[in-house]
Amino acid sequence: MKTALITGANRSIGFELAKQLAGQGIFVYLGARSLAKGNAAVQELNETGLKNLKAIEIDVTDPDSIFSASKTIETEQGKLDILINNAGILGKSPQGAAATAVEEIRNVFDTNFFGVIGVTQAFLELLKKSDSPRISNITSGLGSLTLHSDPEWKYYQVKTAAYGPSKSALNAYTIVLAHELANHNFKVNAIDPGYTATDFNNYSGPGTVEDAASFILKHTLTDNNGPNGKFFSNDIEDSTGISPW
Template sequence: MKTVLITGANRSIGLETTKQLSEQGLFVYLGSRDLAKGEEIVKDLFEKGFENIKAIQIDVTNDESVQKAKNIVEKEQGKLDILINNAGILGDVPQDSSSTSVEKIQQVFDTNFFGVIRVTQAFLDLLKKSDSPRISNITSGLGSLALHSDPTWKYYAIKAVSYVSSKTALNAFTVTLAYELKDLPFKVNAIDPGYTATDFNHFNGPGSVESAASFIIKHTVTDEDGPTGKFFSNDIEDESEESPW
């Protein structure tokens, strides 16, 4: 049975991804900053018939928390097959480039960018023990510099410096990590689940969490011939589903 860790999995897209992967027979560590809250969610999932899910405390901004989570997975599983770096924050709005403080920008980067690096580096040796390791960095179409430079893009006017910059940086990390691991069986990709209606955006997005989770899984649970170092988006109306960087 393949083992998955999803950060920020106690709600919205992360929670739905947990449910769908459980239904597909994978064992999922439901990452939550608040362990009690995560355990309560897992209890509810069990009552609804879901199996092979365990809540695990992980705060991606805290070294000790991440290391403790890694130790638990190592002790219980000995390896990790799939890491889905899903935890993310929007930050305070508005986010004007001319006035948003460095401290506010750093706060968003701590979760969306440095948090991903912290978790990935901590779990890398466990992923290397898998026959088919996968790392999916959950990004946003707002991280695309190409789209942000296109006045015809439907989200062109959304220029939130903290969030946008953090996701662009995350995309860059994805590219460099995929290249570094290219001679190993890793598949490392940036995945944009699309503009989805969640509490993250006050339920303003047109997409559903079911569609978002399904898209993430489609581009995560891939075979040995699957792509790596790509940027997939659920908002791209193209057969390839690839977003410009």
Template structure:
């Protein structure tokens, strides 16, 4: 049975990914910063027929927390097949480039960028023990510099500096990591679930969590011939579903 860790998975898109992967027969670690909340969610899932789901405490901004999660999964599984770096924050608004404080930007980067690097680096040894390791970095279409340079793009006016720049940096990390691991069976991609209605954005997005989770899973559970070092977006109306960087 393949194992997967999903960070920030006790609600919204992360929780829906847990549900869909559980139904596909994977052993799912539901990463939650608050273990009590995570365990409450798992108990509810069990009552609704979802199996092989376990809550695990993981705060991506805390080295000791991430290391403890890694050690726990290593003891129980011996390896990890899939890492979905889903935990993310929007950051305090507004985020004008000329006035947003360094502290605001740093706080957003701590989760969206440095948190992903921390988790990925600490779990790489376990992922290397898998026959088909996958790393999916959950990004945003707002991280595309190409689209942000296009005045005709529908989200062109949204230039929130903390959030946008953290996702652009995350995409750069994906490219570098995919290149480093290209001679191993890893597939490393940035995946944008699209503008989805969640508590993250006061339920303003047009997309559903079901569609978002399904899209992420589609580009995560790939075979040995699957792409690596790509940026996929649920908001791209193109057969390739690839977003420009």
């Protein structure tokens, strides 16, 4: 049985990812900053008949928490097949470039960028023990520099000094990581689930968590000939789903 870890999985898209992955027969570690909240989420999924899940406490901004989670999975599984770096924060609003405090920008980057790096590096050796390791970094269309420079883009006016740049940085890291791991059978991609109705945005998005999770898994559960180092977006209206960087 393949094993997956999803960070930030006790609610919203992460919760739906855990549900869909477990439904495909994959053992899922449902990552949450609070073990109590993680256990509650697992219990909810257990009640639907899904049993191949376990809550694991992981705060992506806490190196000790990350290390403890990696040691737990190493002891229990010996490897990891799928890592979905889903945990993220929006930060306080508004986020004007001239007025947003450096501390606030740093706080958002700590979770959305440095947190992903910390988790990825901690689990890399376990992923290398998989026959088909996959890393999906959950990003946003707001991280696309090309789209943000196009006045015709539908979200052109949505500028954020902390959130968007944190995802741009994540995209850049994804490119470097994918290149570095390409000869180890890894597939590493940045995936934007699209503007989805979640508590993250006060349910203002038009998309559903079900569709968002399905899109992420479509570009995660690929075969060994699948794409590597790409930026997929559920808001791109062509057959490839590939977003400009």
